[in-house]
Amino acid sequence: DAGANAGKVFNIATDTTFAPFEFQNDKGEYVGIDIEILAAIAEDQGFEYKLNPLGFSAAVAALESNQTDGVIAGMSITEERQQKYDFSEAYYDSGVVMAIKADNDTIKSYGDLKGQQVAVKTGTEGATFAESIKDQYGFTVVYFDESPLMYETVKTGNAVACFEDYPVMGYGITQGNGLKMVTDMEKGSSYGFAVLKGKNTDLLDMFNAGLKNIRENGTYQAILDKYIAAE
Ligand code: GLN
Structure with a gap:
């Protein structure tokens, strides 16, 4: 009204x-x-x-x-x-997905994250998902406030992967953000x-x-x- x-x-x-x-x-x-x-x-x-x-x-x-x-x-x-x-x-409808640098041929699954640093965005579903599997797969998590900063750190190699919403990462890849997806989307x-x-x-x-x-x-x-x- x-x-x-x-x-x-x-x-x-x-x-x-x-x-x-x-x-x-x-x-x-x-x-x-x-x-x-x-x-x-x-x-x-x-x-x-x-x-x-x-x-x-x-x-x-x-x-x-x-x-x-x-x-x-x-x-x-x-x-x-x-x-x-x-x-x-x-x-x-959305979901969470892992993304890595487009020219990275070594990361094919979460198992390949062992001993590596992974970027997430503070307070997001992607961060919660990464936190839920980090001990199982043996990676550490580094936090960013904005999605572009998270992608940038993967491109410079300071983190090997990031977790982002699927529709946002899919769109970003088509816009040339320099990343790629190698695993399936997690239900979100x-x-x-x-x-x-x-x-x-x-x-x-x-x-x-x-x-x-x-x-x-x-x-x-x-x-x-x-x-x-x-x-
Ligand atoms: N959909 C995610 C969440 O709610 C991320 C939202 C965002 O980064 N703007 O946690």
Whole structure:
């Protein structure tokens, strides 16, 4: 109900660089699937917002401390997070995958990570997955706040592999990020828009109602088609 929110500008936090979900175009404007879905939903539901690209773990921390009204950041709906946050309906299916430097022919499976350093992004599902298998496979984990820094450390050889969301790594590879995937995707969670548990229920309701509408009127699919080549 937009009427109850007249004059209100919601603060929505997002990641800095997580293409194709959020990234800056050559004019420095934020674009991507999350950015356009949010814009379409806000227009459909008649609410105003300010986008705040804080980085993933900072966005989640801002939500946890009630410094932002919501987060849209390719944020996976996990059981653990559902203790603290309320999520919208899922809007994109994802999973976690390992990536290595494109010219690396020695790493073929997790077993080849023994004694090596692996890069992850702080607070992500990829980090949680790497942490869950690091003792079994005998590798150490080094943390980064932004996806591009994680990829860069793999390219320079300071880490032998990284763990990233499959749709993001797949997109990055097609954009020439210099990495490749050699293992199957691990099953992961779907993405949702998050608010602090019990807070901003009107915003969450509007997000869900708008998501339903943009799915029905074709806008949602048009946004996906714009960023992801039709299969
Ligand atoms: N989907 C992952 C998570 O929620 C990563 C999100 C991100 O890096 N923006 O943990």
